[in-house]
Amino acid sequence: MEEDEEEFDDWVPCETEGRFRDRKPQYINRKRVTVEWNKYNSMHYSDDNPPPKTVQGYKFNIFYPDLYDKQKTPQYFLEATESPDYCIIKFKAGPPYKDIAYKIQRREWDFTGKSGFESIFHKGILQLYFNFKKPKFRIWYISLYH
8 A cells, every 4th residue: 555545445335136146346445645735725734734635536456356257347337426525436247246336525537647547457357546636726816007
């Protein structure tokens, strides 16, 4: 685990259809958290009293070694919740595995390659890594003197 990562196990029970789905897949999940030193936080916090950590992204590693149909790639879906701040990401692979779901923050994903977005299924391991877009704050100054 890297310095800016924490374990993530905020899974949500979900209903699966079919009689063969009886195994929960193994997983190693992380969330990337950092302290943002933007202008507001720099003025209101210090090194002794840092601002709260914020989630910058997630890393999901889900293991499906015994899939019946090895040609079929597991998929993930986003579902809305009652809260506008959170959503549910649901992973579906097929027999013999149950569907699993996690509650994550609802923010816009950064899909550019340099930001670290990755979605790969190789050798029975689904890897989904993504970061959120960073908000860009602009302060517009109105000049009184032209």
